[in-house]
Amino acid sequence: MGVIEDVYEDLDTDVDIEEFTAAVEDKVEQMGGLADEETAAMLIAHELRDEEADTIADIEPGMNDVKFLGKVTSIGDVRTFDRDGEDAEEGRVCNVDVADASGSVRVALWDDMAVAADEELEVGQVIRVMGRPKEGYSGLEVSADKVEPDEDAEVDVQLLDTYRVEDLSLGASDVDLVGQVLDTDSVRTFSRDDGSEGRVANLTVGDETGRVRVTLWDEQTDLAEEFEAGEVVEVGDGYVRERDGDLELHVGDRGTVERVDEDVEYVPETTDIADLEIGDTVDVAGGVIETDPKRTFDRDDGSEGQVRNVRIKDETGEIRVALWGEKADSEIDLADHVVFTDVQIKDGWQDDLEASANWQSTVSVLDGDAGAGSSSGSSARASSEEESGDGTADTGLGAFGDANGGTTSGGDAGGTATATAEPASASVDDEGAGGDTEFTGTVVQVGEPVVLDDGQRTKSVETDANLRLGEEITVRGPERDGTIHAEDVF
Numbered sequence: 001m002g003v004i005e006d007v008y009e010d011l012d013t014d015v016d017i018e019e020f021t022a023a024v025e026d027k028v029e030q031m032g033g034l035a036d037e038e039t040a041a042m043l044i045a046h047e048l049r050d051e052e053a054d055t056i057a058d059i060e061p062g063m064n065d066v067k068f069l070g071k072v073t074s075i076g077d078v079r080t081f082d083r084d085g086e087d088a089e090e091g092r093v094c095n096v097d098v099a100d101a102s103g104s105v106r107v108a109l110w111d112d113m114a115v116a117a118d119e120e121l122e123v124g125q126v127i128r129v130m131g132r133p134k135e136g137y138s139g140l141e142v143s144a145d146k147v148e149p150d151e152d153a154e155v156d157v158q159l160l161d162t163y164r165v166e167d168l169s170l171g172a173s174d175v176d177l178v179g180q181v182l183d184t185d186s187v188r189t190f191s192r193d194d195g196s197e198g199r200v201a202n203l204t205v206g207d208e209t210g211r212v213r214v215t216l217w218d219e220q221t222d223l224a225e226e227f228e229a230g231e232v233v234e235v236g237d238g239y240v241r242e243r244d245g246d247l248e249l250h251v252g253d254r255g256t257v258e259r260v261d262e263d264v265e266y267v268p269e270t271t272d273i274a275d276l277e278i279g280d281t282v283d284v285a286g287g288v289i290e291t292d293p294k295r296t297f298d299r300d301d302g303s304e305g306q307v308r309n310v311r312i313k314d315e316t317g318e319i320r321v322a323l324w325g326e327k328a329d330s331e332i333d334l335a336d337h338v339v340f341t342d343v344q345i346k347d348g349w350q351d352d353l354e355a356s357a358n359w360q361s362t363v364s365v366l367d368g369d370a371g372a373g374s375s376s377g378s379s380a381r382a383s384s385e386e387e388s389g390d391g392t393a394d395t396g397l398g399a400f401g402d403a404n405g406g407t408t409s410g411g412d413a414g415g416t417a418t419a420t421a422e423p424a425s426a427s428v429d430d431e432g433a434g435g436d437t438e439f440t441g442t443v444v445q446v447g448e449p450v451v452l453d454d455g456q457r458t459k460s461v462e463t464d465a466n467l468r469l470g471e472e473i474t475v476r477g478p479e480r481d482g483t484i485h486a487e488d489v490f
Contacts, residue, residue: 007041019439070098103171106141166209173239179205190458193447206266274316286312328339437479
């Protein structure tokens with residue numbers, strides 16, 4: 001037996017020996033004598049060898065065929081599509097969500113396997129999957145080559161009828177969650193590789209265990225305009241993804257969001273003002289002891305921004321809160337008791353700390369007139385709102401003030417209330433030096449062009465960088481005809 005046959009014998013593959021031998025000979029020729037038959041055989045074996053994934057979390061795009069074990073958590077409908085060619089048969093596909101203790105992944109089953117899945121697979125069944133990982137519209141998915149049930153194997157996955165926010169985990173699918181609407185968002189559009197138009201919008205909902213941003217895609221985006229803050233809704237058939245280090249609940253073509261007649265209380269856990277430090281992102285609450293009028297300012301790109309300052313006090317101290325963009329329109333009056341969530345603590349005016357409420361934050365006026373200095377703990381009233389901004393937040397919705405992070409001044413007659421302009425940081429459109437644009441967002445489309453979404457807007461980007469769906473990046477370069485021609489990607 002020769003060296004090629006020896007290597008082949010140790011290889012678990014569906015490729016026959018003749019095809020393997022031909023591939024080895026091609027490899028020897030390609031390398032121009034730099035590799036002998038044994039070395040070339042080892043290289044081909046490495047390319048063909050199935051990669052056994054210890055857990056679903058170990059699966060990554062770009063891996064060769066992987067094998068893994070998981071429990072079926074949901075089974076989609078069988079869909080048909082037309083293949084290229086006049087005599088091509090109609091194709092069929094069925095998406096199955098499979099999970100283990102580490103996470104979840106969508107498995108695409110094709111043609112006969114799709115039909116078999118529809119007829120034979122059941123939710124809760126444990127299966128072994130062999131297939132090729134790739135990036136899909138909804139994140140990582142595996143295109144299956146082989147699927148077989150394993151009745152003897154056990155996979156520790158908890159399937160809940162209804163989730164709470166604290167029950168959510170990365171990769172969970174088929175999620176039903178009931179929560180109070182804290183915010184609704186406008187619909188944004190972007191172009192896909194195939195020329196079709198994609199749509200995305202957000203809701204934020206909360207329950208007694210926490211809050212989560214709900215991302216709506218395509219036909220589901222109209223739901224964002226059907227609900228108001230304070231209403232209780234049930235999200236159905238959602239799936240969990242990660243963005244900026246936080247979990248999000250996504251609603252695709254199978255998902256639903258419906259108004260329900262249930263009582264849900266959302267109570268944020270707040271940090272005492274005396275314990276705040278620069279760089280924190282926290283929830284704070286207090287009674288309003290000072291309010292300033294809303295002010296407008298011009299950005300470098302010619303658009304108009306707005307900001308408003310309020311000062312709150314709790315039992316431990318007081319702090320100024322800068323409300324940017326649409327949050328400047330929040331109905332906040334003296335003596336109101338307000339909760340601000342996901343605010344960033346910055347070095348403000350005269351070395352005083354300042355809380356910055358951007359598009360990620362929520363602004364909730366609590367029931368009753370708690371008065372200045374009251375502590376938090378009441379549930380948010382129906383008018384509580386998490387406003388998504390209008391392209392003005394420092395996390396990606398526009399640059400405030402001058403490009404160098406200057407101060408926007410103004411306020412009452414005493415001139416003591418100011419708002420520090422946001423620095424050009426994550427997701428900022430910065431038409432600064434050299435006329436370049438800087439933009440940070442999540443990759444929602446790969447290819448030509450790449451499409452980034454920062455939670456409020458989408459941008460088309462021309463770049464040769466190798467990017468993955470769901471990856472957060474910053475690009476910098478000239479913007480022409482609505483497309484950023486990225487010279488730097490980081």
